[in-house]
Amino acid sequence: MTIGLMVFIMVLLAAVQAFMPYLVKATEVFGIYVPEPHYRQEFLVRLKKNYSRLVLAGGLTSVLFYALAVNLLHIPEGQGVIWGVGLQLGIVAFSMALYFKNHLTVKKEKQQQGWVLGKKEKVIVDLQFRNDLEMVSGIAFLLPMLITVGLIALTLTLYSQLPDKIPVHWGADGQADRFSEKTIFSSISMPVILLIMQVLFYFMNQARKTSGSKISATQKAQSRKRELASRKYGSWLLFVTSISVTLLLGSLQLSLIYPELGGALWVMAMTIGFAILVLAGTALYTVKIAQFASSPAAGQSESGIIDADNDRHWKAGIFYVNKEDPSIMVEKRFGIGWTVNLGNPKSWVMVFLPLAAILLIAFLVK
Amino acid sequence: MFIEIEPDSAVPIYLQLAQQIMEGIARGELAPETPLPSVRAFAADLGMNMHTVNKAYHYLEEKKMIEIVPKKGVFIHANAIRSASTEEKARMEEELRPILAEALCLQLNREELAGMVEKMVREIREGSE
Numbered sequence: 252m253t254i255g256l257m258v259f260i261m262v263l264l265a266a267v268q269a270f271m272p273y274l275v276k277a278t279e280v281f282g283i284y285v286p287e288p289h290y291r292q293e294f295l296v297r298l299k300k301n302y303s304r305l306v307l308a309g310g311l312t313s314v315l316f317y318a319l320a321v322n323l324l325h326i327p328e329g330q331g332v333i334w335g336v337g338l339q340l341g342i343v344a345f346s347m348a349l350y351f352k353n354h355l356t357v358k359k360e361k362q363q364q365g366w367v368l369g370k371k372e373k374v375i376v377d378l379q380f381r382n383d384l385e386m387v388s389g390i391a392f393l394l395p396m397l398i399t400v401g402l403i404a405l406t407l408t409l410y411s412q413l414p415d416k417i418p419v420h421w422g423a424d425g426q427a428d429r430f431s432e433k434t435i436f437s438s439i440s441m442p443v444i445l446l447i448m449q450v451l452f453y454f455m456n457q458a459r460k461t462s463g464s465k466i467s468a469t470q471k472a473q474s475r476k477r478e479l480a481s482r483k484y485g486s487w488l489l490f491v492t493s494i495s496v497t498l499l500l501g502s503l504q505l506s507l508i509y510p511e512l513g514g515a516l517w518v519m520a521m522t523i524g525f526a527i528l529v530l531a532g533t534a535l536y537t538v539k540i541a542q543f544a545s546s547p548a549a550g551q552s553e554s555g556i557i558d559a560d561n562d563r564h565w566k567a568g569i570f571y572v573n574k575e576d577p578s579i580m581v582e583k584r585f586g587i588g589w590t591v592n593l594g595n596p597k598s599w600v601m602v603f604l605p606l607a608a609i610l611l612i613a614f615l616v617k
Numbered sequence: 618m619f620i621e622i623e624p625d626s627a628v629p630i631y632l633q634l635a636q637q638i639m640e641g642i643a644r645g646e647l648a649p650e651t652p653l654p655s656v657r658a659f660a661a662d663l664g665m666n667m668h669t670v671n672k673a674y675h676y677l678e679e680k681k682m683i684e685i686v687p688k689k690g691v692f693i694h695a696n697a698i699r700s701a702s703t704e705e706k707a708r709m710e711e712e713l714r715p716i717l718a719e720a721l722c723l724q725l726n727r728e729e730l731a732g733m734v735e736k737m738v739r740e741i742r743e744g745s746e
Contacts, residue, residue, distance in 0.1 A: 371623060371625070372623065372624055372625055373621050373622065373623055374621070374622040374623075374624060374663055374664065374665075375619055375620070375621055375622075376619070376620040376622070376654075376659065376662040376663055377618070377619055377620075377662075378618045378619075378620060378638075378641075378647070378653060378654060379618065380654070380662065381654055381658055382652075461657060461658055461661055462661060463658075463660075463661030463662045463663070463664055464661075464662050465664075466619070466662075468621070471619060559624055559664070561664065564664075573664060575660075575664065575665050575666040576660070576661060576664045576665070577657050577660050577661050577667055578661040578664075
């Protein structure tokens with residue numbers, strides 16, 4: 252079952268990575284801004300196609316070998332999962348290496364052909380943009396936190412009834428396989444981690460509300476719709492993720508308090524349900540956003556006008572570093588979803604504070 | 618309403634912002650009391666420093682074209698469309714003076730100047746450059 256899930260995730264991962272050039276904005280080719288009409292060049296079309304073929308071939312070959320090896324060599328499930336995760340990382344690393352090679356190629360070509368030379372750069376701002384935002388409200392993100400606080404209170408009230416060993420890790424079979432001494436801290440460590448994640452989701456949602464809209468100078472209406480959609484569906488995806496994490500960790504905590512509630516099967520079902528919910532949400536988000544990427548309204552662009560070339564702020568086309576921009580989160584250039592503005596100190600706080608807190612708790616409980 | 622900024626233009630960015638908002642008010646697209654984006658949101662949309670937006674907003678506030686209400690936000694001034702006061706007329710004259718001086722040097726006659734004003738008023742009303 253878990254191996255099946257591993258294979259499924261691997262296939263999905265390879266497919267998403269392979270089709271990434273077609274899921275992102277047409278004017279951002281391998282993390283480089285390519286203005287109209289240059290992004291239609293035969294050279295770039297071929298570059299994208301080759302990338303997709305290579306990633307798909309590499310990914311599917313490794314999936315095939317993995318499935319065969321696990322079945323023929325009778326590798327135990329726990330080990331199979333480790334190999335699976337390793338291979339998934341391998342697929343990502345392989346596609347990123349290819350990406351980076353193409354990134355450099357496009358960058359060089361852009362300089363040599365002078366795609367932005369002599370063009371007038373324009374930055375577009377819609378004064379009404381934030382009035383038309385349809386995002387999940389911050390209050391909705393606060394609601395799951397109530398569940399967590401309730402769970403913490405419940406755990407502390409029933410503290411004397413808790414088992415002497417607090418499970419802190421579960422194996423692939425859903426069976427708890429690592430335990431910690433029973434202390435007040437270890438008994439509530441999981442809901443505390445959950446609370447940190449919920450707070451993080453709340454702030455991520457707020458950060459997207461204030462994130463700068465990137466409206467294209469040559470396709471104002473179309474790109475405006477896309478910007479609104481990426482915020483709306485991104486916010487929903489974040490909300491679904493918050494709810495799923497709450498359900499998963501909340502039910503684990505409940506099974507600690509009421510051992511008769513959750514056996515190994517229960518843990519496995521919750522984990523798989525969690526994975527399916529988050530994957531389905533991500534898939535839906537991707538489909539919704541990709542609609543806008545694949546339909547650039549051609550031929551209505553004013554000649555000589557291009558968007559502001561922000562390449563200098565995108566290190567390797569992946570890391571956004573802009574000290575001037577007060578945005579904390581921005582949409583990725585090459586990839587689905589959002590990334591942080593590393594030029595803004597608040598982004599560092601948002602990334603490292605929860606990470607440090609969770610690692611500290613994990614360390615203390617161990 | 619869309620604001621279009623040219624980062625490489627000789628006109629400072631804060632002035633481009635202020636002038637386009639003013640054109641929006643003149644055209645009626647930005648009615649009195651219409652809310653404007655917060656400084657942070659506006660700067661994020663521009664991908665530029667908040668200082669730039671602040672400067673534009675203060676410039677417009679000084680001209681009583683917008684109102685900055687603490688903790689509530691930024692709005693088009695309730696009296697943005699009004700008859701000019703004596704001081705405002707005097708300030709306009711002062712600002713127009715160097716432009717007229719240049720026009721006289723370039724030997725533009727009154728008809729030509731009147732034609733220019735006519736054309737620009739029409740363009741501002743219609744919302745084209």
